[in-house]
Amino acid sequence: MTDITYVRPSLVEARPAPRSTTGVLAWLQKNLFATPTDAVLTLFGALFLLWAVPPLVNFVFINAVGINGTVEECRVETAGACWAYVWSEMEFFIYGFYDMSELWRPNIVFALGAALLIPLLIPKVPFKRTNALLLLIVFPVISYYLLAGGVFGLKPMPTEKWGGLLVTLIISAVGIIVSFPLGIILALGRQSKMPVIKMLCIGFIELVRAVPLITILFMASIMLPLFMPQGTTVDKLLRALVGVTLFSAAYVAEIVRGGLQAIPRGQYEAAASLGLSYWKQMYFIILPQALKHVIPGIVNNAIALFKDTSLVYIVGMKDLLEAVKTKNDTALEWQSGNTATTGYLFAAAVFWMFCFSMSRYSMFMERRLNTGYKR
Amino acid sequence: MSQVSETIVEREIDTSHMQVSKTEVAIDVINMHKWYGDFHVLRDINLRVMKGERIVIAGPSGSGKSTLIRCINRLEEHQEGQIIVNGTELTADLKRIDEVRREVGMVFQHFNLFPHLTILQNLTLAPIWVRGIPKAEAEATAMHYLERVKIPEQANKFPGQLSGGQQQRVAIARSLCMQPRIMLFDEPTSALDPEMVKEVLEVMISLAEEGMTMICVTHEMGFARQVANRVIFMDQGQIIEQNEPEEFFSNPQHERTKLFLSQILH
Amino acid sequence: MTTREMGHDAAPRVSFFNDPVIRGIIYQVVVAVILIGFIFWIVGNTAANLAAQNKTNGFDFLWKTAGFDISFALLPWSRASYYWEALLVGITNTLLVAFIGIVFATMLGFTIGVARLSSNFIVARLAAVYIETIRNIPLLLQLFFWYFAVLKTMPAVRQSIALPFDSFINQRGIMVPRPTPDQEFGWVMVAIVVALIVAGVIGGWAARIRTRTGRYPVQIVWPGKLADAVVTFLVAFVALVVLLGVVFPIASFVPVSAIVAAAVALGSLTRYAAIAKAALTFFVAFVLCNALLGFMFSWVPSLMVSLISALIALVLGQVVYSNTANRPPSDARFPLALLVLIIVGVPALVYWLTGATLAFEVPVLERFNFKGGLQLPPEFVALAFGLTIYTASFIAETVRAGIQAVNRGQTEAAQSLGLKDGDRLRLVIVPQAMRVIIPPLTSQYLNLTKNSSLGAAIGYPELFNVFGGTSISQSGRAIECMAIIMVVYLTFSLITSAIMNWYNARVRLVER
């Protein structure tokens, strides 16, 4: 035995960290005042909040005119947001010119959609397949007849009367759902070994991705009628739907292609070696894996599309943004200094809620599927 | 207890330069404690490393070995006690940290080479920008060390083009280019295939033969036996036992040490 | 049982239709035929529709007089201009707003992306709130907000709000002074370019010598020190004049400022440099903080504002003091001040020597409108502002992802080699992060350019508005105009992706 020999006689018990490294003070020290520069940044941040938040809170809440207020109150110099205006125009913002007496129809559609969508989004709820079929096939059919009417004694309701949030939701839902299979087909086509099909898909995808959505919407709304045989009229909503869907399909195709490329070659070879036909290989082996990888990308695309539906305003469709803008400009009985701001604030809040919840859901799925980017 | 029979190199190890100084302290860790949040990860660590010592730290996973050597060049900060490296005590003072880091080289499990730079640039980066050494001189030094680790022909390749063993040897050479007085190794071979392990250990042994002060966290018990003059066993964030390798392997004292050795030596 | 030879001719025979090659060909022919048929059908329909509406087609209209007004054009434009000129005006307007948006969105986006990763809780949270708010609201809505709710509700011309530097804001946009350089000022422009080049060359040379010999050359170090003193003097002088003039107005503040500034500058050459630099920082930070906080909190007593500013300036001064005290010797420091002095000083000298004048034509309120000055229409301001704010949130996310993509081990390795934080970022982290950031960043630039087409909705005459809106309604050539617009955007996109491919091939990390 030499002098370096050492055996610990008894183990040291763990003890709590010294007060200086845990607790509120240590947290503050670490996150706000770690260095003098940090302290200055913190001070600036705090001053900025002090400067920005009170006026904002004042505007939105404290000085705001509540939903039961009057336009006179809104016109007072010091008044904040005019929520009374938003409240009184709420029906227009949600349904557009849809007949007042028939609002139960879109309401049923909303309720049914939510009832079918929510269980589909919760991973634990069973019967996913039935649920999806109901949502993607039965629900659209029912919704269409409910909204448009003309059958079962329902009053016909032309799409020109639809508007507001209803149209925003319809366009984005249809765009998101229909562009998905289209995008998959385009992605597969782009990977195809057949030159004609491959070139067609590449051309379509790249062209659509290169131009702004409004050119596509413009094509769909102004040019589509030109392309049709004389005398055919295409419903305006349908034109917008076609434009949005084709646009989104090109983006979905690129996302799906990313997923397809992420699948190891071995999977393709294994699938082929089983003797499955091309479509069976894709359906049973490749796509299920690829699509799992791309869920976050698809949701991000859905968010982008949801925001982009607001562009239909430019080709004269009546969506939520159009409804708000119209009322801002024309509701003379509500004219006041803050009317427009309040209207846009409301629209922004609605869009934000939908997009933010989609993005949170995407993050949740990403973590669940563990396919996301990890360090 | 079973014997450690595996040897790393067949040749005799040249011990002529492996002298442990009796008076010069390289690293002194005194009553050091560290917490991650509320987790007491290092407890009452006392460790004095003399100049020229070759220390192997062993212990089960999660016992705090990496944390300990990362504290020594302040990649992690400790909360209680002192760490003194070459006479400089580590505190929040950036100047001292820089001073210590210049004297202490570190080799990581995953090499951490800079992928956007060639091997030669990896080796000359710190000498040029930290020590202000002229480029030509830095490159000469770099080539010298590349030759020492036996891969001078790779100088103009990128890290991504090298095998794991080669990358780790480059990483060692990169540290050596700063001419450190102390080298820290954190499981330098555990991400490598067996045949590459040997080439890295060879380099480490030759360093030891030149009298480098080194602390290695490793599971290569053969290396510990042949090269180390002291083996430290850690568990639950504390030093449980330390001894000369011979004694450590043949006659462990603490129950935990016995258990650990019986597991890793079969 | 027979044994079969393995070989080509022994391959199992497939029926004609099951042969994958033949099948493939058949598929393709079918698709091609359907497609061609479809195109013919569309062309036929279109021709019939156009004929029924008595419309002509072809691109000849490009050489016809457009006959409409464009509210904002960089190129000369009148009603007598041709359609192809309208196209050019549209393209230049798109490029103008895209360029401005890209510059500002990049600055804002990088700042916020870095802030998002800050270890400072408040800073990181603020950045996160910005990102999550802005990118979840449609751009068009944001544009409407800026245009209709903010700019259009500005006071009428007669009640314009005066901004600093003779600028005004009102319903009709922002009026800023227009620089009216005279002939000699051309030389100043030349001097600026030359100074930039010279500074770049000197900087590059110094850095090369630094790598080669380990230290910056003496020829640079001494001028560098001198330049540092000069810059210190100038900055301190300006700060002090403002400080004394505004905060403690005493009669002879200009000479006092000059004396103090000179003392600080001289001090920075001695071993009391740290104190001098700290003093300089204090003056500048105090003046800036005081102005900023005074603007933000106009309702707070100015003494209070000054106290807080002084506190901040004091802390910053302390930071600079310790940095300066710990800085490397002068032959190991990059001579930044010298370069700054060259870039600012040479043009200033030329300006003075040639007697050039840079007058500003100030916008003046006349009876009903502003005369003179540069008038930025509200459409342009709203679009540039909206695009900047919106795209910055995406750039910030790109930047964050890029920085996070650099392995933590890289930082640790650099630290363990003793690299200082600045060198570590410059040499190790940024080069790796930029490789990850640049491709998505370019696609954000492209998105911004495409999104500038939303300017059509608020009446900014960009490509789509001019050539898709007005030109179509005037000429009736919808198909031609749309085709041209699409080709223009496609060209932007192809150019960008060509540059990106080249870049990616160049910087791709070499892997086995």
Ligand SMILES: Nc1ncnc2c1ncn2[C@@H]1O[C@H](COP(=O)(O)OP(=O)(O)OP(=O)(O)O)[C@@H](O)[C@H]1O
């Ligand atoms: N950054 C961190 N934050 C919180 N806990 C950590 C952190 N790093 C390590 N730990 C914990 O500290 C303990 C010691 O970790 P350390 O990496 O030092 O172990 P080790 O002995 O090196 O193990 P291995 O042999 O697996 O490398 C472990 O329980 C680990 O989970």
Ligand SMILES: [Mg+2]
């Ligand atoms: Mg470890």
